[in-house]
Amino acid sequence: MKKVFALFLIVTAMVSCNNKKEQDTTTVENTTVKERIISLNGSITETLVALGEKENIVGVDVTSTYPTDIKETAQDLGHTSKISVESIMSLNPTVIYATDKDIKDDFKAQLEKAKIRLEIIKQEFTIEGSKQLIETVAKSLNKDNYKELQDKIDQDLQGLKAFDNKPKVLFIYARGAATLLVAGDKTPANSIINVAGAQNAVTEFEDFKPLTPESLLNSNPDYILMFTTGLESMGGVDGVLKIEGINQTNAGKNKKVIAMDGQLLNGFGPRVGQAAKELNQLLSE
Template sequence: MIKLFITTSIVALLFSCNNKEAHKNNVSETKKEIIVSNEKIVSLNGAITEVLADLGYENNLVGVDVTSTYPSSVKEKAKDLGHVRSLSIESLLALKPTKVFATDKDITPEQISQLENAGISVEIIKQDYSIDGTKNLIKSVASTLNNTNYETLDNKIDTDLKKLKLIPTKPKVLFIYARGAGNLMVAGKNTPMEKIISIAGGENAITEFEDFKPLTPEAVVKSNPDYILMFDSGLKSIGGIDGVLKIEGIAPTNAGKNKKIIAMDGQLLCGFGPRVGEAAVQLNQLLQK
């Protein structure tokens, strides 16, 4: 439970979107129409929210969680219910939804029972941090709404992934999660960060442990990453690139010596929603600079 809390807490944060314009040009290819539906939907997962919006159900969203940062217009239309770990069932019920979407990592059995007892349909979607897992999530969301247009989203992912370029020597990438210089953690195996790094053509610098653990100078030096990867909000919280280079253990690494610091939008990077191909390509390009 502790590991799950750490993982979901890191993924489930508000992130500013720095790739909006690029995606805006692609939305017209995937979102063909606005669906006219009587459903009042609450989404408790950012990837699911993106799927719903791309399928045409954005206007049906009445409530979303903290990770639902894309498209930005969602927060203008739907109530922000905050983090799923502190979710107020009363606030959710007040929205009178007909359907609640969440992944198997986002909601407890007790909360599910409360919602079902109130006559609300609860759709629990399995989320696997992979390309096939993302496609399955898209299909599952669409199927519960009897929507058959999801293949357009799958095709977009495939089209994006074709833009990936082979990196002959896989660079080692260390993901650092930061909320100020006093709160630093690194991503180990079986994390969304490890998965997206691999898809983009790199390899995770940490192989000794799973999930997230506090950063130690010894571990950083030992891993000797070629690149440091962060959320753009995290980089800002520690004072930019200069702040990263002041972290004990970073300076002697290849990444530190060459100032190879990459920052990306958090939900784009690790959300594993319809933009997963975009995220992989963006990271792939940055790993070649």
């Protein structure tokens, strides 16, 4: 009888031990390791926040301006051209996000050497490109709740006013009167102008070129479009109207100078539909 009782105790102890091991294993498997994310692109930052990752973002670049309080919880690392590997490493990131245009090859090589996980995304400034950006970021984090963000873009694009005659819009990038550039073809400004139902006043060249009185006369825009910060740097609408040649354009004669937040206008992130709608409305006034 004593032998039977002793055997019972041994079996009971073994079962208890096995159960404890199973519980311990379950605990480990259910433990979610929190990411420590650095985002070096404003549109990616917006996307990460929209996907519920705000509390995991520990560092951002200068273009990450939305949501407006992002730099209260994440360290502002500045412009990508001036960010050091040391400043990034000090934040102990588990993953770094950037677009293929955000970091140079040598900086990328340094980060890879430091064995930090890099997610380099090719950004296309189109509606489909915005949707792809959302999907790529979501899947990199094993998230499947991105479809609603893509659908929101389509919802925002509904109800845009169709113009009988598409207004000609000239985007001017300004940093005071000393730095004035106009956006040509294959620029984010060109793309969002087209999405909003208008047309870029300049199509003769790609990228940006300095603004000249001749280009103003040749393009003769109906509207001047600027970043809000750019308009402020010119001293407001009155300052823009003082640019040589402006007063001879339809935009100048009718004082049609409009401005939008830079990240919203050119970001092509989750808010691209909202940006197109806002621009469409401004062009309808």
